[in-house]
Amino acid sequence: MLSITHAAIATCSVSLIIGTADPVVLTASAIASQLPDVDSTKSYTGMVLYPIAKYLEGKFAHRSVTHSFLATGIVTAITAPIAMWFSWQIWLGIAIGYFFGWFSDAFTKSGVAAFYPSNARLVIPGNPKARLSTGSNGEYWILAIAIALLIISCNFISNGGVAELFERSFFRGADTAADVFKKYGSSQQVFVKVSGINQATSEKIEDKEFKVIASGGESSIIAKDEIGNLYQIGKDGTSQIRPSSVETRLGEKISIQAIEVEPKDMFVSEWLQSVPSNAFISGNLLVDNVEALRLPLEQKTLNTFRLSGGQIELLNARKQNLEPLLDSFILNGKAIIKVRSDEPIQ
Numbered sequence: 001m002l003s004i005t006h007a008a009i010a011t012c013s014v015s016l017i018i019g020t021a022d023p024v025v026l027t028a029s030a031i032a033s034q035l036p037d038v039d040s041t042k043s044y045t046g047m048v049l050y051p052i053a054k055y056l057e058g059k060f061a062h063r064s065v066t067h068s069f070l071a072t073g074i075v076t077a078i079t080a081p082i083a084m085w086f087s088w089q090i091w092l093g094i095a096i097g098y099f100f101g102w103f104s105d106a107f108t109k110s111g112v113a114a115f116y117p118s119n120a121r122l123v124i125p126g127n128p129k130a131r132l133s134t135g136s137n138g139e140y141w142i143l144a145i146a147i148a149l150l151i152i153s154c155n156f157i158s159n160g161g162v163a164e165l166f167e168r169s170f171f172r173g174a175d176t177a178a179d180v181f182k183k184y185g186s187s188q189q190v191f192v193k194v195s196g197i198n199q200a201t202s203e204k205i206e207d208k209e210f211k212v213i214a215s216g217g218e219s220s221i222i223a224k225d226e227i228g229n230l231y232q233i234g235k236d237g238t239s240q241i242r243p244s245s246v247e248t249r250l251g252e253k254i255s256i257q258a259i260e261v262e263p264k265d266m267f268v269s270e271w272l273q274s275v276p277s278n279a280f281i282s283g284n285l286l287v288d289n290v291e292a293l294r295l296p297l298e299q300k301t302l303n304t305f306r307l308s309g310g311q312i313e314l315l316n317a318r319k320q321n322l323e324p325l326l327d328s329f330i331l332n333g334k335a336i337i338k339v340r341s342d343e344p345i346q
Helices: 003-019 023-032 035-039 044-048 050-059 069-078 080-085 088-107 137-157 162-170 174-184 268-272 319-325
Strands: 188-198 204-215 220-224 230-234 241-253 256-261 279-287 305-308 311-317 329-340
Touching: 003 023, 003 088, 003 137, 023 088, 035 044, 035 050, 035 088, 044 050, 069 080, 069 088, 080 088, 174 188, 174 204, 174 220, 174 230, 174 241, 188 220, 188 230, 204 230, 204 241, 268 319, 268 329, 279 319, 311 319
Parallel strands: 230 241
Antiparallel strands: 188 204, 188 241, 204 220, 220 230, 256 329, 279 311, 279 329, 305 311
16 A cells, blocks of 8 residues: 555544544654555665665565564554653554554555464455555545545544644644633643743743643733743733744643632631632732732732732732732622632642
8 A cells, every 4th residue: 555545544543543633643643654664675664764674674574574463562562651751642643553554454465464473464355356456546545535534533523623723733823822722721721832032031931831721812821830830921012921932732621610709808818718729819809908018019920919990900819829918808809719620739
């Protein structure tokens, strides 16, 4: 079979079996589907890996040891660390991609030695006239069907989002991340890998990962780094980080509980006793000593405090951020307490 047919069958199978439209996983499976042909110096894979192909070609017949269940088991075992250190989906994509890379050759006229070291050939179907020839019309029909199924699978998986997947992969901006968060942020983690500059410190940022926790507007996001600092990321004047590149990806499924509260006639310290330690707090508080308060003014990170019309506006504040307010008495207030299932209790 042609290399492109191997790749199409492998990526289609991986998408349907794993249930993914992740371009990294599908690319890994497409590459793995080419590896069985390393036993021939005439194949594209053999040309790239010529020393290995030369050795295998001299020791084994074409479509024998590399086109077998044995080889699939070896590849699956060797690449197992990928599942532990990076992604189980990439690992499984490689294993499935390799398997379908050689198994599809079982439908050709010469078949494969699937049960190596046995020399018995696996050839499907039994009727020789129904078997495929490389570059035949029958193979092109298989190629077209595999591509069509891959597109359909990716559309279902990404909720009709092949265009969205393309946008996330190639249009790397904060506006794309904001759109993805608005669509998925209530039920799934959204991560961004950002390169750019901190506008307050001129600090250069390269491929730093953040977890998006809120939308900052039409074209910006509010995201948390690994130590818990919040930043607004976008190209507007209120953002702390001005990005040159924003790579967006989806994470695990989550749940978010949002509770609207109206604290009144109590101290802030008393109110916070009922607020979970892993909550994000947004809203307005009218306190008795607002003029005397010295609120922290952040420039490098997101400022979670704002004075608005004599009230304190909270923007995704954490309990520890409210320490300057502990002795203040709440005259009136309205806030939303948001608790994410992926935020550990501190």
